[in-house]
Amino acid sequence: MQAAQSPQSAQAVRPAQSARPWSGSVSDGEQPKAPIKIGIATALGAMLWLGPYLGVNAVLLPAKVQIIDPTNKASIIALLSGSAMVFATLANIIIGGMSDLTRSRWGRRTPWLIAGSIGCFVMLLAFNAVTTVPLLVVTWCVYQIFLNALVAPLVAVIADRTAPKHRGLISSIYAFGYVIGQYGGQLLGAQFLGPKIGTGIIVMSVLTLLCGPVAVVIMREQSSLGMEKKRFTWNMFVQHFIFPVKDCRDFYLALFGKMLVNTATTAIMAYQLYILSDYIGLGTSGQQKYVSIISMLLMVTAIVMSIVAGPISDRIHSRKLPVAFAALLVAIGVAMPMVSNAAWTMVVYGAVAGLGMGIFFAVDQALNIEVLPNAENAAKDLGILNLANTGSQLLGPLVAAAIVGATGGSYYGLFPVCAVVSLVGAALIMMIKRVK
Structure with a gap:
């Protein structure tokens, strides 16, 4: 007859029986309370990579190029942008896939966030030191690789650690940091124009160095050693390093929308x-005045809506409707200058489009997570979805240049075309079936 276990030994066995390896996702039942720490970690992380990146890319990089070669500055900026786009695209997919496959005692995302922060710090210092165009291109492209070691794994943390019912709230917190980084980074970068460009780039490098450590300390990712290890096969390669090809209709509708x-x-x-x-x-004085007004409106309205839109999305149990409504507001905002060529129309554009983008930033990330074809590939696929951000940075100016050129230098046609483009984006998002 088998001896009965003592209460002490039974209690010792229970934790081992109930413990299970980290699966890479959380259900509603497993997470009754919203993981606010995840929101704070990703918000600070987004602010600390996006702010410095835009501070350099939009302000300090053009200023540095103008010093090195003022005659060819436009073509050099185009070369830097195009090269960076290629490297960012490849890095998003490859590093995202490698992050999904990482098995370590520190988790799947932490090693990449730390490596990305250090790499960005080193490459921005190198970028600051170089004085020739070829070296500018090389250092800027390598910087893009390390930058995307921050971008793809950081966003994937929300998919890993947030139950579906909390994703609107956590995406809203993330969007708050994202919006501050987007507008605040350029404002900070502008403070270093003139003889302090080099100092500004050093400041941005230090801020980026803080990104990974700050995020990982707050979020405390658990070990991924217990997760299934993948053997290298053709199917594994397709799953983790190629654009999705199965059950991905909604994924691409979200991407292009x-x-x-x-x-x-x-x-x-x-x-x-x-x-x-x-x-x-x-x-000139009027331009400076209204650029400041419009920028402030875009920032303030986006920040306010980024705070409230996510929780509302959770409460109404809908992602598509808020995102589509945000696209409609953007369409109305960009169409406003059609009404008149008076300056107030641009002010209305800043207010209405800012409201739309605030809602969009807050809820779109939750929508993106819920259209992923496979949660195991969250970092890789969210990295691909991030191409909508990087791609639009290239497409927007090209679309504007084409319209203005086709209309003989008139800007009037830009407003209705941009409104239609946003409405088509809203229509694509409403065609998504998997998400309410």
């Missing part, structure tokens, strides 16, 4: 100064 909405806003933002001068007819 997001890209179109972002393209509509970046087209107007890229030509904002020229719209104020050539279409509205403002002088």
Whole structure:
């Protein structure tokens, strides 16, 4: 007859029996309370990579190029942008896939976040030191690789550690940091124009160095050693390093819908100064005044809506409707200058489009997570979805240039076209079936 276990030995066995390896996702039942720490970690992480990146890319990089070769600055910026786009695309997919496959005592995302922070720090210092165009291109492209070691794994943390019922709230917190980084980074970068460009790039490198450590300390990722290890096979390669090919209709609708909405806003933002001068007819002082007003409206409205939109999305149990409504607001905002070439129309654009983008930033990330074809590939697929952001940065100015060129230098046609582009993006998002 087998001896009965003592209460002490039974209690010792229970934890081992109930313990299970980390699966890479959390259900609603397993997470009754919202993981606020995950939201804070990803928000601070987003602010600390996006702010420095835009501070350099939009402000300090053009200023540095102008010093090195003022005659060819436009073509050099185009070369840097195009090269960076290629490297960012490849890095998003490859590093995202490798992050999904990482098995370590520190988890799947932590090693990449730390490596990305250190790599960005080193490459921005190198970028700051170089003084020739070829070395500018090389250091900037290598920086893109390390930057995407932050971007793809960081967003994947939300998919890994947040139950579906909390994703709107956590995406909203993430969006708060994202919006501050997007607008605040350029504002910070502008403070270092002139003889302090080098100091500004060093400051941005230090801020990026903080990104990974700050995020990982707050989120405390658990070990991934217990997760299934994948053997290298053709099917594994296709699953983790190639664009999705199965059960991915909604995934691509979200990708292209997001890209179109972002393209509509970046087209107007890229030509904002020229719209104020050539279409509205403002002088230098008027341009400075209204750029400040519009930028402040875009930032404030986006921040406010990024806070409230996510929880509302959770409460109404819908992702598509808020995102599509946000795209509609963007369409109305970018169409406003059609009404008149008076300066107030651009102010209304800033307010209405800012509201739309705030809602969009807050809820779109939750929508992206819920259209993923396979949760095991979260970092890789979310990295691909991030191409909607990087792609729109390239497409927006190209669309604007094509419209202005086709209409003989008139900016009027830009507004209805951008409105239609945003509405098409909304239509694509509403065609998604998997998400309510």
